[in-house]
Amino acid sequence: MNTQTIQSVSQEPARRQDGTESTETPTRVVDFPVDLYESEQALTLVADLPGVAQEQVELELEADELRIVARPPVERRPVVYARRFRITAPIDPAGVSAALEHGVLVVTLPRSERHRLRKVEVKVG
Amino acid sequence: MLAIRTGRTLRHPFTVFDELRRELDQAFGELDRLGRNHGAPRLVVKDEGDAYQLTLDVPGVRAEDLDVQAEARSVRIQAKRAVNAPEGAAARWQERSAFDVVRQVALRDEVDAAQANAQLEHGVLTLRLPKAESARPRRIEVRAN
Numbered sequence: 001m002n003t004q005t006i007q008s009v010s011q012e013p014a015r016r017q018d019g020t021e022s023t024e025t026p027t028r029v030v031d032f033p034v035d036l037y038e039s040e041q042a043l044t045l046v047a048d049l050p051g052v053a054q055e056q057v058e059l060e061l062e063a064d065e066l067r068i069v070a071r072p073p074v075e076r077r078p079v080v081y082a083r084r085f086r087i088t089a090p091i092d093p094a095g096v097s098a099a100l101e102h103g104v105l106v107v108t109l110p111r112s113e114r115h116r117l118r119k120v121e122v123k124v125g
Numbered sequence: 126m127l128a129i130r131t132g133r134t135l136r137h138p139f140t141v142f143d144e145l146r147r148e149l150d151q152a153f154g155e156l157d158r159l160g161r162n163h164g165a166p167r168l169v170v171k172d173e174g175d176a177y178q179l180t181l182d183v184p185g186v187r188a189e190d191l192d193v194q195a196e197a198r199s200v201r202i203q204a205k206r207a208v209n210a211p212e213g214a215a216a217r218w219q220e221r222s223a224f225d226v227v228r229q230v231a232l233r234d235e236v237d238a239a240q241a242n243a244q245l246e247h248g249v250l251t252l253r254l255p256k257a258e259s260a261r262p263r264r265i266e267v268r269a270n
Binding site: 046 | 182183184186187208211215217219221247248249
């Protein structure tokens with residue numbers, strides 16, 4: 001699995017609107033606002049990534065680290081969005097999904113089946 | 126009947142780490158980050174000579190949540206969005222905020238509001254306001270005597 005660190009992100013060539021590589025590198029690596037939610041079934045991460053299309057988002061899950069890198073076209077926005085998160089609850093990596101709509105990325109990380117929280121009813125007898 | 130959750134306690138399933146965040150955490154001494162907001166949307170105005178181009182980051186905003194009005198010398202943009210937890214989930218860390226904002230910009234040159242064009246794509250509103258004919262830069266020939 002790709003083990004690129006966030007520090008090296010800005011050295012990669014940026015992409016232009018038409019998908020070709022640009023000789024400019026983006027001027028800076030910036031973070032972006034996120035919300036983190038949890039339920040009995042899953043952990044959810046919601047991120048604001050305005051100006052980014054689906055194919056410009058990279059998600060990497062390695063052990064307990066989730067990395068999100070987004071590269072908008074360099075002529076529109078000379079930045080790379082990059083942030084990483086440590087996930088401390090057991091999740092099912094194969095079940096991780098993500099959707100991008102209106103510039104908002106939603107990443108759903110299902111808890112691993114064995115660790116799902118289940119309600120236990122207490123019967124008063 | 127009482128429902129009791131088994132398993133580990135629901136505390137901090139995520140930790141967020143980057144240099145800036147750690148410094149801020151130390152400065153504010155917070156471990157829980159609920160209700161900390163990022164600022165309201167930032168409007169960028171570019172004068173392109175024959176038109177103005179305005180861009181406003183509006184992630185999570187749908188077309189029906191936007192109201193754009195252009196006049197000869199000003200433009201008004203209203204945008205709103207809600208921020209909701211997914212079904213059955215509780216918030217553990219919040220940096221994104223709901224907003225309902227108005228941005229009004231006075232323009233130095235007159236624009237032709239009838240020719241204004243607004244596009245919403247990937248959570249960015251791009252507004253193009255062509256300048257009125259009389260306001261466009263015009264080259265003036267210099268005649269030598």
